[in-house]
Amino acid sequence: MRKKLSKWKRSLQVRNGLLILILAAVLIQINSAVQYFFARNGIAQEVEQLAKTELKVKNMEILQVVKSVETAVNNMSWIIERQIDKPDSLYMIERLLVSQNNMLTGAFIGFVADYYPERGRWFEPYVKRYDDGTLIERQIGSENHDYLNAQWFLDGIAADSGYWSEPYLDNEGAEGMICSYTLPVHDADGKTIALIGVDISLNWLVDMFITKDNNKQSSVLVSRNGYILACPDKTLVMKTTINEITDQMNDTTVDRITNSMLQGDSGHAEVRNDRGEKSYIYYSPVEGGTGWSMAVVFADKEIYRGLHTVAFQLTLLMILGLALMSFIMYRAARGYMRLQTINAEKERIGSELRIASNIQMGMLPKTFPPYPDRDEVSMFGSLVSAKEVGGDLYDFYIRDEQLFFCIGDVSGKGVPASLVMAVTRSLFRMVSAHEYAPDKMIMQMNNAMSEMNESSMFVTLFVGVLNLRSGLLRYCNAGHCPVALMNKTVELLPVDANIPVGLMPDWKYSIQQTFLQPNDTIFLYTDGLTEAENLTHELFGEARMMKVLQTVSRSPQELIANVTDAIHAFVGNAEQSDDITLLAIQFNKYLNDTTKTNDIQTLTLPNNVETVPQLSSFIEDMAEKHGVDPSVIMNINLAIEEVVVNVMNYAYPKDIVGEVNITATYENRMLIFTIRDSGVPFDPTSATSPDIDLSVDERPIGGLGIFLVRQIMDEISYSYENNQNVLTLKKKI
C-alpha cells in the first residue's frame, strides 16, 4: 500500500513536472509565435516597400535613358527636316547623335522607297560605333538589306510618332541585344518621308538587372511582346518570351500576372513553384514608350531566411532551455523525493522513538500519589530525557510493608541506553519480588547483566528497602550518586564504593543501613542534575544542589518541583545534555502496627541438628521480610536456634524420631516465634541463668543457651497444651 502510494505520489510529481514544462513550452512558443507573426508582417511590409522602391528606381533609370534617347532623336529630327535636301550631310547629323550619346551604338535614317530617285529605291545612311570608339558611316539600304519591309520600319511608319522597337539581337551578334527608337521625319507637307532611328545597346539593362539581384530577390524585364530583356539567367535573354516560360508552369496565377504585365498593369501576387516554395511577385510597367514591363520576385524562403534562422535559433534555445529546465526540475524532484524519503524515514524513526519513549515512560511509576491509601510514606519522581529515550530509570513499590525503590543511570544515551534501562528495570522487579536485601538484589542483577553484557554497558544503581514499620532503610549503592537525607539538616548518606552493575560478575556488594525518623526525606538523583550545564558550561554541581536542598520543601512533590525550578533557573536556554531523574521519598510516620498480618510461616524439622541450616534460612527470610536489622536477625537466629536445638537434643529419647515445629508471624511491631514439640514436658524459662562474671576456670561449658534467649528476646512464655510444649518468643522490631 505504502509502495503503491509512493508510486502514485511519484507519478503525480512527474505529472506536475511535465505540466510545468509543457506550460513553459507553450508560453515560450506563444511568445515566439507572436514575435514571429509581427516580425513576419514587418518583413512582408518591408519587402513590399522594397519591391516598390526597386521597381520605381529601375523605372527611373530606364526612363532616364529612354527619355535622353528620345530627346536626342527628337532634336535631331528637326535638324534633319532642315537638311533633307542634302542627303550626304545626314551622316554628320548621325555622327553627332551617336557621339553625343554613349548609349547609342548607331544612328540611321531610313527613307521611304525612292525618296531620292538618284540614290535608288533604298537609302539608309548609317553611322555605327565600334567597340574601339570609331564611327563608321555607310549607306546600308539595299536589296539585301531591305529595311523597307523590316518590321521596325513598318511599325515606325505605322506609328507615325516616336516608336520603340521590340529589342532584337544584332545581325552581327557582337553588339548583343539592341533596341531601336525611331521617329518619323516629315516633309513640309507633313508627309512622312523617313524614319530617323537610333540603336541602343541594351546590355546595360542586363547588368542593371543582374548586379542588383541577389538570392533574396530577382527581377525580370520583358518587352511588350513578352521577350525577356533582362533576368538573372542571361541565357534566357532574347531567347524566349515570358509566356513560353510561364506556360510551362501550369499556374493560372502566373499566367494572370504575365497577361497583366503585358497589358502594362502593375500589381503583386503570391505564387508557389512546383516544390511548393512561395514567392512574392511585384510588377509594374516601365514608363515611356517602350512598352516594357518589369517584375521583382522575392522568394519567401529567402526573405524570411533571417527570420527563420532567428526563429530556428530561438526554438533551439527554447528546447535547450526546456531541456535544462526539465533537467533541473528532474534533479530538484529527485532531490525532493530523496528528501521526502529521508523525511519519511526520519518520521518513522521519530514515531518509533516516540513509541519507545512511551513504553519507557510506561515502565516508570507515573501516577502520583502512587499509594493514596497510605500515609506512612509519600514519594514523587520525575524523569526528563535529553533525547526521545534515555538511560535513566527509577522505580518503587511496596511489598510486605516495605518500600522497594531504586534509581539508576545507564552509561551512554539514546536507544542503546534505553534498552539496558528496560532490562535493568525488569531485573529490579524480578529480583526484588523475592529478595529483601538490596545488596543481594544488586548482586543478582549484576550477575545477570554481566553475563549478557557484550557491549560493556553498565548501570550505576542505588537500591533501597525502607521498612515502613521501623523506618529502617537498608540500601546498596552500586556506583551511583550518593543520596541526600533531609531532616532538619541536609546530608549525604554515606555510601560504600561499589562498582556499577554489569561490569564484573560475582562482585560482592556491600549493604548499608540507617533509620529514618518520621518526616525524614531522602532525595535521589542521577548525575544529569549535578552535571547540568548552563550556557557558559558551568556545572550545577553537588555543592549547589546541597544549597538548593537546604531551602526546598520536604514534601516530595514540591521538593521535586523546587529542584526542577532551580535547574531551569541555572541552565537557562542551554540544551539539556543528559537525562535528569529526581526521586524524593518522605517517611511520614511508622506504619500503624495494630494491623495483624495473616502471614504465618511454618517450618517443621526432625530432631536432628543437621537440619539447623534450614532453620537459619527460615528465620532470616522472615526477619528480612519484615525489615529487621541484619545484626538483630543474627541474634534472633541465635536465640531460636538455642531453643530448637534444645528440643532436638533433649525433648525426645535418644534414637526416637520426633519433630519440632516452628511458626513465625508478625503482629503489633513484633516478630513472634512459636516452637512446639511433643517431647517430654520441659519449661526452659525455669532454668537458672549462668553467672557470666565467673572466671574461665569457673565457667561451666554449657548453660548459655536459655541465657542468650533471655538476653535477645523481649518476651518469653511457656505453656504445655495438648501434650505439646509451646514456647513463644517475641522480638520487637
Added chain:
Amino acid sequence: MNTIIKEQNGELIAIFDGRLDTAAAVQTEKDLAPLANCAGKNIVLDCNALDYISSSGLRLFLTILKNAKVQGSKVFIAGMNNDIRNVFSMTGFTQLFEFR
C-alpha cells in the same frame, strides 16, 4: 563452615570461615582437635570470615580456652565482627578472651 588449622611464627592459628551453628559445631569440634595439644604455644582464633556463632560455637571456644590455659597457652581472637562480638559481650566472653 570451614576450619583450617595452621602453625605460623610459633602460634597455632585456627581460621573460621562461614556459619558456626549447632549443625556445624560437630565437624568444627573435630577440626579443632589439633589445638588440644597446644603445649604452651599461643592460639589465634581468626574470625575474620566467621559469619555467625551459636552457643555450641561458644562452647567450643570456651573449651579451647580452658584447655589452653591448663597448658600455659594464651588464646587470642582476631578480626571478629561487631555482631559476633556483641554475642560475646552478652555472654561475658569478652572478659575471658584476649582480642587482637
